[in-house]
Every structure is written in structure tokens, then in C-alpha cells.
Amino acid sequence: MAEAIKHECGIAMVRLLKPLSYYQKKYGTYLYGLNKLYLLMEKQHNRGQEGAGLACVKLKAQPAEEYIFRERAMGTGAIQEVFSNVHIQMANVHGDISDTEWAAQHLPFVGEVYMGHLRYSTTGKSGISYVHPFLRRNNWKARNLTLCGNFNMTNVDEIFEHIVSEGQHPRNYADTFIILEQIGHALDIENQRLYDQFKQEGLRGIELTKKIEDNLNIGAILRSASHIWDGGYVICGITGSGDAFSFRDPRGIRPAFYYVDDEIVVIASERPVIQTVMNLTTDKVKELHPGEGIIINKSGRVILEQIQPPLNYSACSFERIYFSRGSDVDIYKERKELGRLLVEPILKNIDNDLEHSVFSFIPNTAEVAFYGMLEGLESNLNEYKAEQIRKLPDMKSDELNQILKMKVRSEKVAIKDIKLRTFIAEGETRDDLAAHVYDITYGTVTPLVDNLVVIDDSIVRGTTLKQSIIKILDRLQPRKIVIVSSSPQVRYPDCYGIDMSRMSEFIAFKAAVGLLKEKGMGSLLTEVYEKSKKQQFLPKEKIVNYVKNIYAPFSQEEISLKIAEMLTPTGTNAQVEIVYQTLDGLHRAIPNHPGDWYFSGDYPTPGGNRLVNNAFINFMEGDYQKRS
Structure with a gap:
């Protein structure tokens, strides 16, 4: 993607199922779990570069010994800083570090349960206090909770009111704080239930405490807390007594994968990450089903439990197009197919003139779609060659050679050069610096003759x-520049964990508004605003996405033409056209991840309709009003 879009988060968990001495003997280190967590986090650094954190729980700590450890940092180097600080803390403890039993008792972060998190903020809230994992402390081990997640709740107000009505007094309105308090409260209730039950049975003291720790019903706790959640999420947590869990939303919006053997349980946001770190084939890594949780209790028993019933399956398609790693076997195929399905409209835009067209991609995430586009073009060209040969069975060898010499011309035209610090400049100077973020390969295009097709x-x-x-590509003097998007037009904001919340950010929306004005249909904006305003305070279940009406008068091609006009810089010599993937093409390429609300406006949860409703109201009362 030319302009980076921030994804909410990535998660990683490791639960060791054997004593630490086992890993020391087999793998040469009692830090086996910590090392695996580091790799899981590094392999997912694409999912969050604003902050990172980890938590560790020791299962065998004695009274007066710390058993929960946490380290967090901010910035693009947060992962390295976190693990560096962890090792510094270990180095500051003097003793026989070669002795596994001594290390397990005395060294921080030497434990059996680990949880890591990578953060991108979509809320605008920053600072170390917003970096996961979050921690809720208590003198009873089983009442302690550390939590992290890849999530965004659309009904924070409802959840907040719910926990306040039960007597709680949250110190912060952010969804992460509220979810921590909500699950923590359910954990308290479960502890109290078990305390009352076992005390009535005659248990007291340490015996009673251990009985509670051994019998926590994590599934019931999660069911109790999550029944009113509206959003996309994967929530992970560890109790102080050692129960660990990961729980996916009932629509499967956010992804979660896991691997279990007799040594270890590993959980992460992406499948190839687990494959690489654990050296596994694809079939060994499983995906959590919508509404399903994986729970590893204190004793190490692994339980797969349906926490909430599955609802309309809406796994995020943007994960497949952009956010998740392209090394996943299925994602790689899907991205190639997205490129292949664009061949027909591309050929239409260049008048089938392959001889005078050069194909390239915008680095780096569009590269796989580029390969699919090339394969589709080459297949199309081969069909054309075969057809020409069949038409002229008695053709001369030079005519045959001329046909066989035809090829698809591909070059690496665009190069992402450096990340320029444009904040040091203002106005036109800043724009001039921004124009040089990308560079070009000179000599790849025949000036004033070739079309240049570039896929993003x-x-x-x-x-x-x-x-x-476009400015830098125009320096090659192509006759026409065709920018191709392997995804459909992004028309609607996200509310499930991706940094796309303002209507005015979307070029497709700007183009639709521009067309309405050009055609004397500006009153439609007012009409949609009035309808949106009337339902602003309705329950989320009753809100309708009237923003769809803004796009309804126009075809995708009309909006694409307007986008091309709006994005063509002044002074550009080449004709600029933009080709978008269709919704049908998206679902053909990615059939198993139908969540397409960014493109269709069909939100999988009621909270999504409320968000787009409010986003449009904010646009009309803010950005639009200022320009009018």
C-alpha cells in the first residue's frame, strides 16, 4: 500500500507444558519459552510498531516471591527494547544461572506462561499506559489478571454503563481498560463462588486457595463478560494462578491460530508465524473458530470451548489483501488471484496493446498481486498466440517467430527509496520532499509511446x-499511467481495529461527493445527513447505513474516473486512469473471508452501522461544513 494503514495489534502466547528442566536438557536453555515468544513477536512486527509488551507468569512461586512479570516499551524498536530490558533484569540477579531450579525461583521472566503484544493505536490514544499487556493486581493469585488483545469494541458506552450499573467505578473509558475490569470482575465473582462452595465443604487456608486455583471456570468467566461485546477481537489473558486463554469474536472478524503438542501451546495472530517459529507444516497449525476459546488451565490441560455461539461469519478480507503476512500458503494464492482477476479491465484500459505497455508494482505489499497479474496477462497472451497460429496454419517461419516473440513486458519501475522526514518542512517544500519518497528506474519505458501499468x-x-x-512515474514520459488496485474502492470506515475512521479520508468518498456536486445532486448529502441525524441516538440494532445512498447514483467506473481526475497532479503529462478490483472479484479470490464492510458498507455487527452513521454526521458538521 502506498500510504500505510495502521492495523490494531498482534498477539502471541506461549504455554510450556513440561518442567523447565525438560527444555534445558532438550534445547539447552530454560529460556525456551521466552525465546519462542520473542520470535513470534518479531515475525509479527508488521502488525504493530507503536509499542510492544510481554507478561510472564511463574507457576511455582512461593509466598513473598513475585510471580507476575511485565515489561513494555514504546516506539518502532519496542520489541528489541522490551527483550533487552528483560535480559538486563536477569543479568542484575547474581547466583548460579546455570542451575535451572535456582533460575526458576530467582530470575525474573523465567516462567512457564508468556504473553506478548504488538500495538498500533486506532484510537489516537498513546503513552505507555495504553500499551498492552494490562495488569489487574490482587493478593490472591487467582484474582490477578494480565490481558492483551487485537480488538476494537464498537459499544464501549454500553459496556461502560453495564459495569457501572453493577457497582464498578472504572478509572478510564478506553475499551482495553473497561474489558480488563469487566473480565476481572467476572474473575472475582468466580473466585468468590468457589470460595463459598469449598468453605462450606470444610476447606480452609492454603488448601482452600489451591482448590480455587485448580477449579476456575475460565469459559464461564469469558461468557459472562463477553455477552454484550460488539466488535472484532481476539482477547488473550493469564491469571496469576496460571490459567491462560485466547478467545476469538463470534463472527471471526479478527484472526487467531494455535498449535499444541505435548511440550508447548503456541498462539498467534498469523499462521505462517507459528509455522516458521515451530518449523511446522500448514496442517499442524489450527485456526480458532468464531466464538471459540482455547484455555490452558493451571495443570496444563488444553480445552477448546465455545464461549459464544458463532454468528454471521465475517472474517476480515483486508487481513488477506494487506495486513497479514503474504507467506501464508492461502494468502499467497489469494493475492495472486486478486491480480489475475484484473487482467480483463487492464487490457481494456490499454486497448489490448501489450507491445507498448510496461507492467510493474508499487513496493512492497503489492508484489504478490503483481505476479498473479503477470501470470494472467501471459495466459491471455498465449491464448492470443495460439489463435493467430490456428488462423494461419501455413505461415512462414518469420511470421511465426514474430508471434512467438510477443511477450509481457515487466520491470521494477517504482522503488521506495527512503522514509523522508517531511515534518521538518512546511507547505510547498514539504510537498516537494514527499514527492521523492519513491524513485524510478530510468530507461524502462519508451517515452511518449508506452503505457505504464502499476499495481498497488x-x-x-x-x-x-x-x-x-504519479509525479515520479510521469518523469518516465509514458503515454498513459494506469494505477491498478487489487482491492475494491474503500468507501466506508472501519470500527473493528483498523485505522480508517473518518469519511473525509477516503478518496472514493471524496469522488462520490464531487460527482454529486457536479451533477447538481448535492441535496442528497443533506438528505443522508438528516436521516443519519434522526437515528443518531437510536439503539445500534435499529441504525441503517444511509451512507450507501451517496454511492448509489454512480457506477464503479464513474467513481474511478473521478478518483483519477482528483489524484492527477497539476502538470502531469501522461493520461492517468485508475482500475479497481470489483466486489465480485474480491469474493472470488478470497471466498473464505467474506468480511467486506470497507468496500460494501455491510457491517457484520450493529455497532458498525452506528459508527458509519456518526462518521458521516461528523463529516457534515466538520470537514464538509468548513469547505462549504
Whole structure:
């Protein structure tokens, strides 16, 4: 993607199922679990570069010994900082570090249960206090809770009111704080239930405490807390007594994968990460089903439990297009198919003139779609060659050679050069610096003769295209520049963990508004605003997405033409056209991940309709009003 879109988060968990001495003997280190967590986090650094954190729980700590450890840091180097600080803390403890039993008792972060988190903020809230994992402390081990997640709740107000009505007094309104308190409260209730039950049976003291720790019903706790959640999420947690869990939302919006053997349980946001870290084939890594939780209790027993009943399956398609690693076997195929399905509209835009067209991609995430596009073009060309040969069975050898010499011309035209610090400049100077974020390979295009076709995985805001990419591509003097998006037009905001919340950010929305004005249909905006305003305070279940009406008068091609006009910089010599993937093409390429609300406006939860409703109201009362 030319302009980076932030994804909410990535998660990683490790639960060792053997004594630490086992890993020391077999793998040469009692830090086996910590090392695996580091790799799981590094392999998912694409999912969050604003902060990182880890938590560790020791299962065999004695009274007066610490048993929960946490380290967090902010910034793009947060993972390295976190693990560096962990090792510094270990180095500051003097003793026989070669002795596994001594290390387990005295060294921080030497334990059996680990949880890691990578953060991107979609809320605008930053600071170390917002970096996961979060921690809720108590003198009873089983009442302690550390929590992290890849999630965004659309009904924080409802959850907040619910826990306040039960007598709690949350110290913060952010969804992570509220979810921590909500699950923590359910954990307290479960502890109290078991305390009352076992005390009535005659148990006291340490015996009673251990009985509670051994019998916590984590599934019931999660069911009690999550029944009112509206959003996309994977929530992970560890209790102080050692129960660990990961729980996926009932629509499967956010992804979660796991692996279990007799030594270890591993959980992460992406499948190839687990495959690489654990050296596994694809079939060994399983995906959590919608609404399903994986629970590893204190004793190490692994339980798969349906926490909430599965609802309308809406796994996020943007995960497949852009956010998740392209090394996943299925994602790689899907991205190639997205590129292949664009062949027909591309050929239409270049008048089938392959001889005078050069094909490339915008680095780096569009590369796989580029390969699929090339394969589709080559297949199309081979069919054309075969047809020509069949037409002229008696053709001369030079005519045959001329046909066989035809090829698809592909070059690496665009190069992402450096991350320029444009904040040091203002106005036109800043724009001039931004124009040089990308560079070009000179001599790849025949000036004033060749078309230049460049594929990107998605075009959301279009800012980098206008400020940098089209300007720099135009220096090659192509006859026409065709920018191809392997995803459909992004028309609607997200509310499930991706940083796309304002209507005014989307170039497709700007184009639709522009077309309405051009055609004298501006009153439609007011009409949609009035309908949206009337339902602003309705229950989320009754809200309708009237923003769809803004796009309804126009075809995808009309909006694409307007986008091309809006993104073409002043002074561009080449004709600029933009080709988008269709919704049908998206679902053909990615049939098992139907969540397409960014493109269709069909939100999988009621909270999504409320968000788009409020986003449009904010646009009309803010950005639009200022320009009018």
C-alpha cells in the first residue's frame, strides 16, 4: 500500500507444558519459552510498531516471591527494547544461572506462561499506559489478571454503563481498560463462588486457595463478560494462578491460530508465524473458530470451548489483501488471484496493446498481486498466440517467430527509496520532499509511446499517489499511467481495529461527493445527513447505513474516473486512469473471508452501522461544513 494503514495489534502466547528442566536438557536453555515468544513477536512486527509488551507468569512461586512479570516499551524498536530490558533484569540477579531450579525461583521472566503484544493505536490514544499487556493486581493469585488483545469494541458506552450499573467505578473509558475490569470482575465473582462452595465443604487456608486455583471456570468467566461485546477481537489473558486463554469474536472478524503438542501451546495472530517459529507444516497449525476459546488451565490441560455461539461469519478480507503476512500458503494464492482477476479491465484500459505497455508494482505489499497479474496477462497472451497460429496454419517461419516473440513486458519501475522526514518542512517544500519518497528506474519505458501499468494492493486515501508516485512515474514520459488496485474502492470506515475512521479520508468518498456536486445532486448529502441525524441516538440494532445512498447514483467506473481526475497532479503529462478490483472479484479470490464492510458498507455487527452513521454526521458538521 502506498500510504500505510495502521492495523490494531498482534498477539502471541506461549504455554510450556513440561518442567523447565525438560527444555534445558532438550534445547539447552530454560529460556525456551521466552525465546519462542520473542520470535513470534518479531515475525509479527508488521502488525504493530507503536509499542510492544510481554507478561510472564511463574507457576511455582512461593509466598513473598513475585510471580507476575511485565515489561513494555514504546516506539518502532519496542520489541528489541522490551527483550533487552528483560535480559538486563536477569543479568542484575547474581547466583548460579546455570542451575535451572535456582533460575526458576530467582530470575525474573523465567516462567512457564508468556504473553506478548504488538500495538498500533486506532484510537489516537498513546503513552505507555495504553500499551498492552494490562495488569489487574490482587493478593490472591487467582484474582490477578494480565490481558492483551487485537480488538476494537464498537459499544464501549454500553459496556461502560453495564459495569457501572453493577457497582464498578472504572478509572478510564478506553475499551482495553473497561474489558480488563469487566473480565476481572467476572474473575472475582468466580473466585468468590468457589470460595463459598469449598468453605462450606470444610476447606480452609492454603488448601482452600489451591482448590480455587485448580477449579476456575475460565469459559464461564469469558461468557459472562463477553455477552454484550460488539466488535472484532481476539482477547488473550493469564491469571496469576496460571490459567491462560485466547478467545476469538463470534463472527471471526479478527484472526487467531494455535498449535499444541505435548511440550508447548503456541498462539498467534498469523499462521505462517507459528509455522516458521515451530518449523511446522500448514496442517499442524489450527485456526480458532468464531466464538471459540482455547484455555490452558493451571495443570496444563488444553480445552477448546465455545464461549459464544458463532454468528454471521465475517472474517476480515483486508487481513488477506494487506495486513497479514503474504507467506501464508492461502494468502499467497489469494493475492495472486486478486491480480489475475484484473487482467480483463487492464487490457481494456490499454486497448489490448501489450507491445507498448510496461507492467510493474508499487513496493512492497503489492508484489504478490503483481505476479498473479503477470501470470494472467501471459495466459491471455498465449491464448492470443495460439489463435493467430490456428488462423494461419501455413505461415512462414518469420511470421511465426514474430508471434512467438510477443511477450509481457515487466520491470521494477517504482522503488521506495527512503522514509523522508517531511515534518521538518512546511507547505510547498514539504510537498516537494514527499514527492521523492519513491524513485524510478530510468530507461524502462519508451517515452511518449508506452503505457505504464502499476499495481498497488489498495488505494485508500490516495495522498501518496498524488504527492509522490504519479509525479515520479510521469518523469518516465509514458503515454498513459494506469494505477491498478487489487482491492475494491474503500468507501466506508472501519470500527473493528483498523485505522480508517473518518469519511473525509477516503478518496472514493471524496469522488462520490464531487460527482454529486457536479451533477447538481448535492441535496442528497443533506438528505443522508438528516436521516443519519434522526437515528443518531437510536439503539445500534435499529441504525441503517444511509451512507450507501451517496454511492448509489454512480457506477464503479464513474467513481474511478473521478478518483483519477482528483489524484492527477497539476502538470502531469501522461493520461492517468485508475482500475479497481470489483466486489465480485474480491469474493472470488478470497471466498473464505467474506468480511467486506470497507468496500460494501455491510457491517457484520450493529455497532458498525452506528459508527458509519456518526462518521458521516461528523463529516457534515466538520470537514464538509468548513469547505462549504
